[in-house]
Amino acid sequence: xxxxxxILLVEDNPDDIELTIRAFAKSNIAxxxxxxxxxxxxxxxxxxxxxxxxRDPSAxxxxxxxxxxxxxxxxxxxxxxxxxxxxxxxxPVVILTSSNEEQDxxxxxxxxxxxxxxxxxxxxxxxxxxxxxGLYWLVLNERPPAGPGGPRL
Amino acid sequence: xxxxxxxxxxxxxxxxxxxxxxxxxxxxxYLVLATDxxxxxxxxxYLRATMTTRKDIIGRGLFxxxxxxxxxxxxxxxxxxxxSLDRVRQHGMSDTMGVQKYDIRRPESxxxxxxxxxxxxxxxxxxxxxxxxxxxxxRVEDVTEFIRLKQLGSEREQATEELRVKAGQMEAEVYSRxxxxxxxxxxxxxxxxxxxxxxxxxxxxxxxxxxxxxxxSQALLEDQSDRLDDTGRDYLQxxxxxxxxxxxxxxxxxxxxxxGRADLLRCPTNLSDIARAVGADLRHRDSGHVIELDIHEGxxxxxxxxxxxxxxxxxxxxxxxxTANTARPTVRFGVESRDEGPVYFVRDNxxxxxxxxxxxxxxxxxxxxxxxxxxxxGIGLATVRRVIDRHGGRVWAEGAVGQGATVYFTIPPAAxxxxx
Numbered sequence: 001x002x003x004x005x006x007i008l009l010v011e012d013n014p015d016d017i018e019l020t021i022r023a024f025a026k027s028n029i030a031x032x033x034x035x036x037x038x039x040x041x042x043x044x045x046x047x048x049x050x051x052x053x054x055r056d057p058s059a060x061x062x063x064x065x066x067x068x069x070x071x072x073x074x075x076x077x078x079x080x081x082x083x084x085x086x087x088x089x090x091x092p093v094v095i096l097t098s099s100n101e102e103q104d105x106x107x108x109x110x111x112x113x114x115x116x117x118x119x120x121x122x123x124x125x126x127x128x129x130x131x132x133x134g135l136y137w138l139v140l141n142e143r144p145p146a147g148p149g150g151p152r153l
Numbered sequence: 154x155x156x157x158x159x160x161x162x163x164x165x166x167x168x169x170x171x172x173x174x175x176x177x178x179x180x181x182x183y184l185v186l187a188t189d190x191x192x193x194x195x196x197x198x199y200l201r202a203t204m205t206t207r208k209d210i211i212g213r214g215l216f217x218x219x220x221x222x223x224x225x226x227x228x229x230x231x232x233x234x235x236x237s238l239d240r241v242r243q244h245g246m247s248d249t250m251g252v253q254k255y256d257i258r259r260p261e262s263x264x265x266x267x268x269x270x271x272x273x274x275x276x277x278x279x280x281x282x283x284x285x286x287x288x289x290x291x292r293v294e295d296v297t298e299f300i301r302l303k304q305l306g307s308e309r310e311q312a313t314e315e316l317r318v319k320a321g322q323m324e325a326e327v328y329s330r331x332x333x334x335x336x337x338x339x340x341x342x343x344x345x346x347x348x349x350x351x352x353x354x355x356x357x358x359x360x361x362x363x364x365x366x367x368x369x370s371q372a373l374l375e376d377q378s379d380r381l382d383d384t385g386r387d388y389l390q391x392x393x394x395x396x397x398x399x400x401x402x403x404x405x406x407x408x409x410x411x412x413g414r415a416d417l418l419r420c421p422t423n424l425s426d427i428a429r430a431v432g433a434d435l436r437h438r439d440s441g442h443v444i445e446l447d448i449h450e451g452x453x454x455x456x457x458x459x460x461x462x463x464x465x466x467x468x469x470x471x472x473x474x475x476t477a478n479t480a481r482p483t484v485r486f487g488v489e490s491r492d493e494g495p496v497y498f499v500r501d502n503x504x505x506x507x508x509x510x511x512x513x514x515x516x517x518x519x520x521x522x523x524x525x526x527x528x529x530x531g532i533g534l535a536t537v538r539r540v541i542d543r544h545g546g547r548v549w550a551e552g553a554v555g556q557g558a559t560v561y562f563t564i565p566p567a568a569x570x571x572x573x
Contacts, residue, residue, distance in 0.1 A: 015365035022372060069357055098360040101353055121360055121400035123368040123393075 005138055008061040009035045010042040010078065011096075012070050019123065020065075023130035029138065034061065039073025042066075043081060046088055060091060063137035066113075068097040068104055076107055083112040090144035092137060184291040185279075188242060190215045193288065202295050203257050204268075215291075222256035222267040230255030236339055237276050241289050247277040251331030252296055271300040271328075300328065349414065356407050360400060367396040398530075405532035408463065409517065412540050417457050419544075424452040424461060424497065428486045431465045435473050442477060449487035452497065454564040460540045467533040468499040468560050474527055475503035475558065494563060502557040506550070514550050537562070 007029070011017050017035055024030040036042040042064070044050035048057035064082075068075035075095065082088040094115040095108045105116050117133065120126050176183070176194065182202050185194035192210050200207060203219070210218045216235065221228035230253055237248045253274060256267040272293045279288040370392045378386065425448050432446045446469075454461070469484065476482035485500045506514070506521045513519040517535040534550075541548040541562045552558030 013361055015368070016361065019364065019368040019372075022368070097357070098364075099353070099357045101356055103353075119360075119364060121363045121367055122397055123364070123371040126364070126368065 003138075003143065004059045004061055005032050006059070006061040007033050007134070007137070008042065008045065008064045009033055009096075010037075010039065010064060010070065010075065011035065011067045012037050013067075016067070016119070019126065020130065023123075023127040024134060026127055027131045027134050029134045032138070038071045039075065039078040042078055043073070046082065046091070047085070057087070060088070062141070062143065063092040063094055063114075063133075065094050065096045065133070068095060068099060068108075076104075076111055079108070079111045079113060092141065092143075094133065094137070096133075182293045182295065184215075184293075186215055186238070186289045186291060188286055188289065190238060190289075192218065199293070202293075204260055204263075219255070219257070222258075224267060225254075225256060228254070228256065233335060234274065237274070238289060238291075240342070241276045241278050242286065245278050245280075245286060247275060250274045250276070251335040252300070252328050269301075270295065270297045272296065300324065345414070348410075352407060352410050352414075355403065359403050363396045363400050363403075367393050367400075370396070398528075402530045402532070405530045405536070409532050409536045409539065412460055412463055412536055412543070415457075415460065417460070417543055419455050419457055421453050422456045422458040422461055424454060424465065425450050425486070427458070427462050427465050428469060431462070431469045432484075435469060439473065442473065442482070444473065444476060444482045444484055447483065447485045447487075449485075452486075452488055454497075455566055456544050456564050457540075460543070464537050464540050464562070465499075467537050471533060471560075472499055472501035472503065472558075474529065475505075475522075476501050477503070477527070479503050489561075494565065496561050496563055498559050498561045500557065500559040505552040505554050505556045505558050507554050508552065511550055511552075515548065534560075 007024070009017070009020055011020065017037075021030050021033060021035075024033050034045065036045050041051065045052045045055065046060070046064075048055040066075045066078060070078070073081075075097070079093055079095075082091060082093060092114045093112070094117055095104075095113045096117050096119060097104065098119055100118045108116050117129060120129060177197055179196050180198060181196060182199040183194075183196040184192060184199050187193050192213055192215060195205075195207060195210065200210075205218070215238075216231055219230075221231045233250060233253055234255070237250050240246075240248045250273070253272050255270060255272050257270050258267050259265055273296050274291060274293045277290045277292070278286050279290060281287040370389045373381075374386060374389050374393075381389070428448045432448070436444075465486075469486070472484040476484065479502055481502075483502050485498075487498060487500075489496045489498065504522065504527070510519075510521050514521065515534045515538040518531045519535075520529060520531040522529070537560070538548050541564070545565050546563040548560065548562040550558060550560045
């Protein structure tokens with residue numbers, strides 16, 4: 001299976017969306033960025049339902065960049081549902097958030113996050129972080145074996 | 154040899170005591186609850202005191218068996234007991250309640266009315282081998298007689314009416330004080346919870362707008378640079394620096410608040426190892442600033458390692474910062490033996506400070522240098538003091554302008570925690 005080379009950003013703050021697009025544009029990967037603005041929309045995208053019913057459900061993003069504070073379903077709840085579903089059990093999820101509260105980090109990893117990145121205030125650092133994330137998840141990381149949910153262990 | 158059998162029986166009973174029998178007949182008033190507050194075991198004494206029977210209450214919910222007296226509009230038994238049990242479940246620690254009025258219903262056969270009772274309860278968690286909470290032991294003493302004697306006056310006390318009244322008032326006062334302490338405790342934990350969610354919200358929500366201020370200013374600098382003159386670019390750079398400085402302030406304030414709230418988990422902590430790791434981190438971050446770092450090996454204290462890391466982060470970080478303009482910068486972490494015990498210190502040969510202001514150093518936002526000379530938020534040493542305070546130790550500083558500074562601190566071996 002070819003790699004989708006897509007990154008799904010789950011973020012409700014329009015400023016943060018704009019800045020993230022700008023940061024990824026500097027690494028020429030902005031056109032691979034899909035933006036969903038709350039937890040519900042993110043789940044519809046990933047499971048190809050609702051607003052995204054016409055999407056090819058087998059084209060999963062390489063990585064989901066998940067904010068924690070989201071309207072409707074918050075980030076941790078989205079993560080919990082992704083891990084509970086065979087199709088997205090192994091989908092790489094990076095929590096990308098403002099907080100570095102220990103409780104968020106612990107709960108994020110507890111629920112099966114692959115990584116936890118605190119968004120820096122400094123835009124130069126933010127750009128560096130976005131570039132590194134793109135390089136790592138689009139190029140270096142070996143995806144879990146293909147197929148819905150991958151093979152059972 | 155006739156006694157063989159009986160001695161065998163005796164030793165059997167000694168090897169495997171009948172714990173159920175022992176528990177149920179123990180003289181104390183014990184009720185054992187599952188974590189969902191179902192009654193799972195009870196001592197005979199408790200059954201007698203509450204006019205219940207084992208078969209009627211085992212397997213039932215605590216508050217189903219013991220509801221509030223519907224005829225007492227001020228009944229607070231269910232609410233206060235539930236709050237105490239919630240605290241036990243939440244924090245995994247024993248919770249002692251103040252003297253509590255909690256009326257008991259007579260059995261149906263005796264009319265089923267409520268009888269006034271006063272109790273002194275303690276609720277304690279019981280953990281299984283896997284560390285999970287399995288039960289809560291609810292131990293009570295029936296202090297009804299005691300309270301009633303004081304309230305109504307016993308025969309003996311009637312001899313001196315005045316004394317009786319006084320004693321009654323005092324007892325009522327003790328009772329209401331205990332209630333007040335319980336209530337104050339409840340409010341305090343509520344305030345703590347609010348503070349927690351406030352800090353959480355600060356850490357999350359205050360940073361997002363700062364990111365936008367910094368990010369879009371940078372974007373303007375990059376995209377519109379040719380349309381801006383030098384002053385315009387300078388202004389935008391100032392906006393960025395101010396946003397970053399405010400982000401640093403938020404982080405430092407959060408750390409100050411966290412070290413006050415965090416649980417103090419003491420264990421043998423090697424300060425020398427922590428100092429070496431902090432030094433390596435500082436070298437990595439600021440490789441242009443070459444410093445001689447001299448660490449006394451093997452300094453072990455009984456302290457919280459995470460909080461001590463915060464202390465050494467701040468003290469060594471300061472030493473690093475204030476030696477930036479020093480010719481041969483040297484930083485020492487060591488110990489001096491004094492009458493009061495070991496005194497640890499971080500000493501540098503940097504910018505130093507005027508001893509006139511030594512007392513101000515440890516207050517939040519107090520800075521003795523301008524932002525242009527040395528960057529900083531003025532919260533670091535306040536954070537250090539809070540950590541050392543919580544360990545029951547002392548912290549102070551000595552120095553002179555241009556001749557370096559030394560910050561001293563003590564960590565008493567088994568001091569009790571002072572309130573944060």
